[in-house]
Amino acid sequence: MIKLPLRHASAFSRCPSLQLRSFHRTVQASKEATIVPPTEVLFSESKGIAETVKKNLSANGFLKATSVQGRVIQEVLSNQENAVVQAKTGTGKTLAFLLVAIKDMLKGKSALHSKKIHSVILSPTRELALQIFEEAKKLTAGTNIKTSFCIGGNSKAMEQRTIRKGFANILIATPGRMNDHLSNPEVRSSIMANSFILDEADRLMDMGFADTIKDIHRDVARPFTRRLCFSATMPPKVSDVFEVILGDKMKIVNCLDPNEPPTHERVPQFVVQTKFDSLFHDSLSLLRDLSKQPSPRIIVFLPTIGMVDFVADLFRSHLSIPCFSLHSRLSTSDRRRITDRFRRAPKGILFATDVVARGMDFPNVSQVVQIFSPSTLDDYIHRIGRTGRAGKDGESYLVVPKQEQPFLRSLSKLPIQNHSVNKLSDEEITDFNRDLSSLPMETRTDIIKPLYSAKSHIFENRSQSGDPTELVLKLFGLEDEPLAKKELMSSVYIKNVIRKSSFKGDRGFRRDSRRPFQRKGQKSFRRF
Numbered sequence: 036m037i038k039l040p041l042r043h044a045s046a047f048s049r050c051p052s053l054q055l056r057s058f059h060r061t062v063q064a065s066k067e068a069t070i071v072p073p074t075e076v077l078f079s080e081s082k083g084i085a086e087t088v089k090k091n092l093s094a095n096g097f098l099k100a101t102s103v104q105g106r107v108i109q110e111v112l113s114n115q116e117n118a119v120v121q122a123k124t125g126t127g128k129t130l131a132f133l134l135v136a137i138k139d140m141l142k143g144k145s146a147l148h149s150k151k152i153h154s155v156i157l158s159p160t161r162e163l164a165l166q167i168f169e170e171a172k173k174l175t176a177g178t179n180i181k182t183s184f185c186i187g188g189n190s191k192a193m194e195q196r197t198i199r200k201g202f203a204n205i206l207i208a209t210p211g212r213m214n215d216h217l218s219n220p221e222v223r224s225s226i227m228a229n230s231f232i233l234d235e236a237d238r239l240m241d242m243g244f245a246d247t248i249k250d251i252h253r254d255v256a257r258p259f260t261r262r263l264c265f266s267a268t269m270p271p272k273v274s275d276v277f278e279v280i281l282g283d284k285m286k287i288v289n290c291l292d293p294n295e296p297p298t299h300e301r302v303p304q305f306v307v308q309t310k311f312d313s314l315f316h317d318s319l320s321l322l323r324d325l326s327k328q329p330s331p332r333i334i335v336f337l338p339t340i341g342m343v344d345f346v347a348d349l350f351r352s353h354l355s356i357p358c359f360s361l362h363s364r365l366s367t368s369d370r371r372r373i374t375d376r377f378r379r380a381p382k383g384i385l386f387a388t389d390v391v392a393r394g395m396d397f398p399n400v401s402q403v404v405q406i407f408s409p410s411t412l413d414d415y416i417h418r419i420g421r422t423g424r425a426g427k428d429g430e431s432y433l434v435v436p437k438q439e440q441p442f443l444r445s446l447s448k449l450p451i452q453n454h455s456v457n458k459l460s461d462e463e464i465t466d467f468n469r470d471l472s473s474l475p476m477e478t479r480t481d482i483i484k485p486l487y488s489a490k491s492h493i494f495e496n497r498s499q500s501g502d503p504t505e506l507v508l509k510l511f512g513l514e515d516e517p518l519a520k521k522e523l524m525s526s527v528y529i530k531n532v533i534r535k536s537s538f539k540g541d542r543g544f545r546r547d548s549r550r551p552f553q554r555k556g557q558k559s560f561r562r563f
């Protein structure tokens with residue numbers, strides 16, 4: 036039980052970055068103290084929540100606040116302070132910040148008939164922005180509060196009309212599209228923001244959006260605007276950027292018990308370590324076994340857009356369960372359609388990139404499977420957070436080649452157990468390999484190149500991994516295709532990896548998400 040001194044964040048130094056750095060140190064340091072869980076908070080008895088909103092909460096089955104919601108109601112809703120809020124995945128952070136946005140808006144009676152934008156909420160992905168929009172609509176039903184969204188791929192003209200007509204008191208947006216709109220003076224003059232909220236705040240800073248976020252903050256925030264940053268992970272490296280957003284005074288609400296892992300104990304975590312050329316076979320065998328459970332709803336994360344389509348198409352005919360694939364190269368309408376179909380499917384497997392790794396709240400996801408490791412430990416935490424939400428159970432499987440030991444070492448503090456899959460029979464392997472080899476060589480070679488770039492840390496230590504081109508050629512059934520090897524060796528991805536692998540020794544696993552080819556300080560526009 037840790038009585039975190041964090042509740043008196045103002046006791047920290049006036050310098051916010053020191054506050055946040057102290058926050059990180061304090062959370063780490065306070066091992067021996069005791070966490071005081073919040074008292075049970077019933078929405079119906081909470082101050083600062085409008086009666087209509089209370090009715091909407093009850094109508095949606097939300098009677099009691101979760102831990103983070105209770106802390107936000109008690110420590111943030113009741114004042115005007117900026118705040119950084121950290122809580123585990125799937126614990127209701129969205130509702131927590133929406134309650135603040137609505138309360139801050141209703142504090143001035145004028146807001147009830149206002150045509151202004153009183154709350155700007157930024158999300159790292161279109162899917163998450165739409166999900167927050169749906170939750171905001173439920174909460175504000177029956178009030179005069181209008182909610183809208185601005186996301187890439189949506190009609191910009193229609194969004195501007197919505198803003199001009201005053202139908203966006205709460206505006207949920209992705210950073211790029213929000214920044215576009217802010218170049219329009221009419222949009223800028225429509226903003227009277229009582230709150231500026233960053234959901235998945237560390238991701239927003241990490242995706243190379245930091246400068247864009249600062250630009251939006253400059254155009255949106257007024258002296259009276261409350262700034263809020265929410266996430267399950269707050270790596271120290273974001274402290275400096277937060278300083279620009281949060282100003283010189285902030286409340287730090289940390290719901291993580293530093294004596295517990297940042298993941299959910301009710302979600303057992305397994306790792307399947309395979310030989311490189313058995314990665315597909317073992318992944319398929321695992322998914323086959325998981326598909327036999329009563330209501331299998333599985334999300335499979337893969338490292339590149341090409342791998343998502345390739346593996347989904349290759350596995351589909353070997354699995355007896357609907358398979359969906361989702362990534363950022365699809366149109367917004369296709370992304371919405373696939374997201375909705377998986378959300379409603381009684382059973383199915385969604386193969387995806389990290390486009391759904393954060394925030395996405397698909398109901399009753401039974402397992403998360405990751406084929407190859409994610410880029411960072413935080414990404415691992417967010418990905419497995421797609422299951423075991425709202426107190427439900429789930430399972431997590433990480434299927435990696437033995438060359439990914441450096442990443443597994445970074446998971447050493449998490450309760451991960453080894454798992455052995457039932458091996459495919461020789462006949463099943465022959466059947467699978469026949470399908471694999473029937474795919475055009477160019478298609479398979481094209482998939483390998485970005486995979487090389489995404490997983491180059493595996494290959495840099497050639498003494499451990501062997502000849503990396505041989506490994507991946509064999510995985511894709513191209514070991515006997517000299518043209519494929521020639522094509523690979525001539526590609527820039529491979530040249531960079533081989534150049535970097537000339538450095539001796541195990542470069543170890545990267546602690547941050549900078550791509551291996553990124554020069555220090557280069558923006559990381561991670562596409563997923």
Ligand SMILES: Nc1ncnc2c1ncn2[C@@H]1O[C@H](COP(=O)(O)OP(=O)(O)OP(=O)(O)O)[C@@H](O)[C@H]1O
Binds near residue numbers: 096126127394
């Ligand atoms: N008070 C509540 N009572 C019951 N269920 C709730 C409550 N608040 C939220 N939920 C449900 O919990 C689930 C997770 O909520 P939400 O997506 O906001 O989590 P999160 O903390 O934002 O997760 P992530 O860190 O992954 O973004 C949702 O299905 C939501 O409807």
